[in-house]
Structure formats: C-alpha cells, structure tokens
Amino acid sequence: MKKISIVPLLFLFSFFLSSCENFLDVESFDKVSDANTIFDKASAETAVRGAYRSLASSNYSSGFQNTILQSGGDVRSLNNAQTDLNVINYALRSDIGFVSTYWGNFYNTINRANHVIEKVPLVNDVALTADLKNQLLGEGYFIRAYSYFDLARVYGNVQLFFTPTKVVADKLGVDKSPQAVVYAQVLADLNKAEELLPLTVVRNRATRYTVYALRARLHLYQNKFEEAEQDINSILANNNYRLIKPFNLAAGTTESVLEFSYSVNDLNAGYGLWNTSNRQLEPKAELHNLLNDEAVGGGRKILSVRNAAGQFIGGIYPTNTAAAYGIRTAELYLIRAEARVKKANPDLAGALSDLNLVRDRANVAASTAATKDEIVLAIENERRVEFALEPHRWFDIVRTGRAPAVFNLNDSNRYIFPIPAGEILANSSLTQNPGYGN
Template sequence: MKKIFKYSILILSISILSCESYLDVESFDKVSDDNVIFDKASSETAVRGAYRSLASLNYSSGFQNTILQSGGDVRSLNNAQTDLNIINYDLRSDIGFLSTYWANFYNTINRANHVIQKVPSVNDLKLTTELRNQLLGEAYFIRAFSYFDLARVYGGVQLFLTPTTIAADKLGVPRSSQAEVYAQVIADLNLAESLLPSTVVRNRATKFTAYALKARVHLYQNKFAEAEIDVNNVLANSGYKLIKPFNLAAGTTESVLEFSYSVNDINSGYSLWNTSNRSLEPKAVLHNLLNDPTVGGGRKILSVKNAAGQFIGGIYPTNISTAYAIRTAELYLIRAEARARKTSPDLTGALSDLNIVRERSGLVNSTAVTKEEILLAIENERRVEFALEPDRWFDLVRTGRAKTVLNITNPDKYIFPIPAGERLADPSLSQNPSY
C-alpha cells in the first residue's frame, strides 16, 4: 500500500483533560515500522505505529474520496473513469483503489494483532500493569475500528486475530459474514473497555472512545437499546458536549476521537478540497442546504463560494487540520435514532437529542412529530452535520434508504467487490454477488 500512497508519519498531538502519567511518552513522530516488541518503549512504539496506520491508511484521502462520492452530495473534479464507476455504482473488482483500501485495513489490523499477541509476555519492570492494559486496550480498539470499516465496505471479510508474517498465513481462511465481523468488533470493544482508562483523551482510545464506537456499531446491528446505553455512558461525562457556535476545532469537547497532523505530517485530505488541483467540491444541492439558515445554520462554513463561483469544501481549512473519526454530535444523533427505533420508542427523547444538535447550529426546534418524520429529520440532520465527512453513503445503506435516495436498484451494490488481486492470490476467497 505504501507504493501507492506516500504518507508521512502521524503525529498524534495530545489533547487531554487529564494529566495521567501513562501519557508521558516520547513524541508520536518517532515510530518504527518493524514488529519487534520486547520492552516498554517498543510496546509503546508499536501502538503508535498502529495509530499512525489507522489515521494515515484507513482514513486516507482516497478512502474519503470514494465514500464521499458514493454518498451523492459531493462531486469529483477529475472526471476519471474510476470516478464514473463510483457515482454510477458500477465498481469493478480490478479497480486499484479497492485493493489499496483492503490492504490498508489489514495492515492496521496486523499491527494491532502484533501488540495483542506480544505485549502480554513483555518482561520489563517499566511496563506497569496499568500501562500494559492501556496498550492492549488501544490495540483491541484499533482492530475493532478497522474491522468495522472493512465490513461495512466489503461485507463479510476474513477474520485474522493473530499476526500474519508471511502471505501463506492468510491463505485458505474463509470469509466470515458481515454479522460475524460486527460481532467480533463488539467483542474487541468489550475487551478494550475493560482495559482502557476512564480518562478524556481526544487522540487516543479510552473507555469513552470504546463506548462511542460501540454505539455506532450497535446502531448498524439494529441493537437500539444497547446503542442508547453506550451513548449515555459517554455523555454522562462533561468532557463531551457541544459548543456553540458550530466549529470543528481540535481538542474540544466536540471531539471524541480525532487524528492530528503537523507541517511534517500533513493531512492528505486537505488536497481533496483546497489546493489548485483539488479533487472534490460540494454539489450545489449540498451547498444550498448548508447555506440555508433554516437547515445549515452555523454549518454554512463547510461550503463557501469563491470569487469564481466555485463551491469550496471547508472541512480541512489547512493541511494540518485535524480529522475527526468520532464527534460528540454523532453521539446525540445516534441516541436520537436509537430512541426512535427501539422496541418502545421514546420520541420525546429522540426529539430532544435532535434539537440539541440543531440548537448548537443556530436552528429552531424540529417540527417533526411522528416516528417516521423524526427519523427523516435525523437523517437530514446527519446529512448536513457530517456533510464533508464519509458518513452519508453508509447511513443510506444501513437504513435501507439507498434505493430511494440514490436510485440504486441492485442491493448487491451496497457493498464493494472483493479486490481481484486478493482473489487471484487466494482462490478460496469468494466474490460478492453481482461482481
């Protein structure tokens, strides 16, 4: 994957509301690529490498580009054939970026697996039980994050829970179903939750980060009561709350998990929106929604019109802007949807959560009344709240709304094809239907 994308080493700047000693580690720009784990320092380095991989590979500009275009509100300025494949929902298994994403996810998973396997047996008095547990919890979280994205992109995938060192280690392993992968994600998050500290840290996993990702996964599993409980566990902490007016700012209570960058390690997503050769722009319909004071409110800063009349996405104002993996606003909207969809709906609670997000953006309360109206209002709120983040495609697929909104008549197209190169290397790896 490094032959295709040349990414710098991720610097995860520390933004904390706690001064726990376990964060007293050397700079995050010192990361080794090897998997030798034998003492406290190498254990910490291995975890940093896994974080770097999660941010620079899993959350790459290419991945964001593909998912954003799939969501229908953003258009490519390149007019490449692969862009046409994306927007026509006609992907081919031999398209190069599909192999890149697949490899990137598994690279991150393998890094996490090395930590999970090797850190428990490290014999170093400096590696305290508290720190050992934290590092293992972070590795379980990173593996869960990666498998969740793999499953929602490709459907059922192979589960590797131990490190692979040679290609043969991966051969002949059958694909697990998407439901089985989601179940493994929850299992990993439960382990992470039991090991991680109860602190507020924006750029590393804690118990609250694990709760937040569990809420997202439970929503995909239609386990709405569980998702509500997960969100309650996070929002009970005052370290997570919305700030008025709307503003995406690093290290604030609006952020649950973020990826940070520097002049030596730029955010590759910046090039999608802001350079002279930018790749993407918001479509007119999205720009108009964001700039409608009754819909976008303060979120109008996400799409502005330049002197040439072009729409410029404002998600990454600079090339060192933070990328947000989980935001507090998402938790409110997850809980709103969970409350509306659970067996005994709590429509009052759902509206309350929806209106908290709306009020933060300078909007009046929603006029939705019925369950169906409230769910549509939540869908529309997510559309503008996460307008330039890779969410809408997944939202429309998981709610069964992709056919109506995107006019995708073949539900097989809701997941991407297994890369041809992977199947060539391992003939036992089956293809998704219709590809």
C-alpha cells in the same frame, strides 16, 4: 510447492512486506519487525503509535474519504476520471486499483494491532507498569475493532485474522466470515478494550469513552437500539463531551470524541481534497444550498463557501495539519436520537430533544417533526448536513435500507464493494461478492 502469482497491490504481499520492513523498530514511529520487535516499554509504545498512524493514514486516507463521499451523492469530483464515474454510477469493478488499496490498508492496520495484542502481554520490563500495559493492549483491541468495522461495512463478508502475519502462507486458505460474524468480533474486541482502557478523556487515542462511542455506532448497524442509547448515556454523563455554540469543527474541544492527529512531519492528506488550486472535490450545488439555508444549515454554512470564481469550496480542513474526525460529539446525540425513536418502546420526546440540541448548536430552529417516521427522516436529514464533508452519508443510507429511495440504487449487491481481483487470484478459498463476477 505451489507457486503464487505476483498481483499488483495484493494485500497478502503487503502484509509480508509490513512484517519484513522494521515497522516496530523503536527508531521509527511507523514501522515494526520481528528482528527487533516489541520487547520493552519504549518499543511497545512505538508499536501502538504506529498502529494509530496506520489507522489515520490508511483507514482514513484521502482516497477512502474521496470514494465514500462521492458514493454519498452530495460531493462531486473535479477530476472526472473513469474511476470517479465508476463510483458515482455504482459500477465498481474488482480490478480497480483503489478497491485493492483500501483492502490492503485495512489489513495492514489490523496486522499492526495484532502485533500489539500478541506481544505486549509478553513484555517483561519494570518500566511497563500493569496499568500502562493494559492501556496499550486495550488500544490494540480498539484499533483492530475500528478497522474490522470499516472493512466489513465496505466489503461485507471478509477474512478474520487474529495473529500477526509473518509470511504470505500464513493467510492463504482463509475464507471470508459473514458480515454479522465480523460485527460480532468487533463487539468482542470493543468489550475487551473496555475492560483494559482507563476512564479518562483523551481526544486522539482510545479510552473507555471512545469504546462506548464506537460501540454505539456499531449497535445502530446491528439494530440494537437500547444498547446504543445506554452507551451514549455513559459518555454524555461526562461534561467533557458537550456541543459548543456557535458551530465550529474544533479539534481538542468537547466537540471531539476521537480525532486523528497530524503534524508538519505527517500531513493530513485530506486537506488536498478540498483546498489549493489542485483540489479534488467540491460540494454539489444542492448540498451547498442546504448548508447555506439558515433554516437547515445555519452556522454550518462555513462548510461550503462560494469563492470569487463562483466555485464551491469545502471548509472542513483549514490547514494541512488539521485533525480529521473519527467520532464527534454531535454524532453521539444523533445516534441516541435515532436509538430512542427506533427502540421497541420509542421515546419520541427524548429523540427530538437530542435532535434539537444539534440543531440549536447550529443556530437552526427546533424540528417540527411529530410522528416516529417524521423524526426518523429528520434525523437522517440532520446527519446529512452535520456530516456534510465527512464519510457518513453513504453508510447511513445503506444501513437504513434507504438506498433505493435516496440513490435510486435497487441492486443490493452494489451496497458493498467487490473483493479485489488480486485477492481472488492469490487465494482459492476466497469467493467474489455477488454481482461482481469472478
């Protein structure tokens, strides 16, 4: 039998561990096992909660936010570590630890979702009603879609797995699928979730409205602008999704579409990025000045304040139990604005209307943009300040082809991360992304 080398942070090994440790056990919120797997209502609900926790703790981890925020150029690290220099100089290497960590985190969440998708339909428990079974299954599809979407926009071409991993050998020999194929799978999962999920309003778990929101975001990446506008229309027809003036990042309000919840027993690690004497990040002076310019940032100046020592402090997480934002209502308006101005028959007035709703909510005067190109740039600039401390800008600039102009980054190979070196060593079917060697 062929021997497999032990590689640090290898996602395939972490998959094996996640199956062997009891991470679907009813007694544990986060864990599940094939020895005591999904077999009744309680264990099915526990499995889904664990998948959400993995999504919140892994896919939206503080480390991931740190890397993407620094890549976006408006936030700087206070650590000045070599890996920070690799990030800001767009000089990542396949042997950097976090490259493997993020990869493994995404796939661990996908594996949890695959457990739900495979096993919930097989549960025979009168307490698990047909409606609840559909809801839990729909949430599994949504969580998998969310994870594959982020995985593909970070790494480009990636492996697709649709069944739970039980042993390492289950996933050996699987080659990467093109990014476009992965996005098509994300769309298929979201369409399936739409069929299963209720048309209810819940801020911290998936509903049909949440599906519309993520699907609209995906449509922007696929240049499907009419479809993106249609999905946003479906959400904003509901008055439970509205902007609130004055500006405030308020969890549990109509400003929130999908948020990741935390508690005293499960702290938001992102808090440490911005707060305490050991904080890791701060807004750069240029971003601080934009946010504190009344004509640009308006009420969003609360996102960056100067302390007594003259340092810039990011204001996104007021406490270590504050929610993290996956999708906010402001993004809905800005997605629709972009879709309206870029679709085959542009609706400039409609695009400006959506853009100005976001600006008015921040107490900023209406945009003076008039032409299509001016409105497109105005939307880009609005996203920059609206999501100043959220991991959007890097992805926004890359997906719109603006990286050469904004980041002075002309090497398109650097628009995606390298496949972890350990994965290449362990699986001969995997090839490294162009520009990163072997």
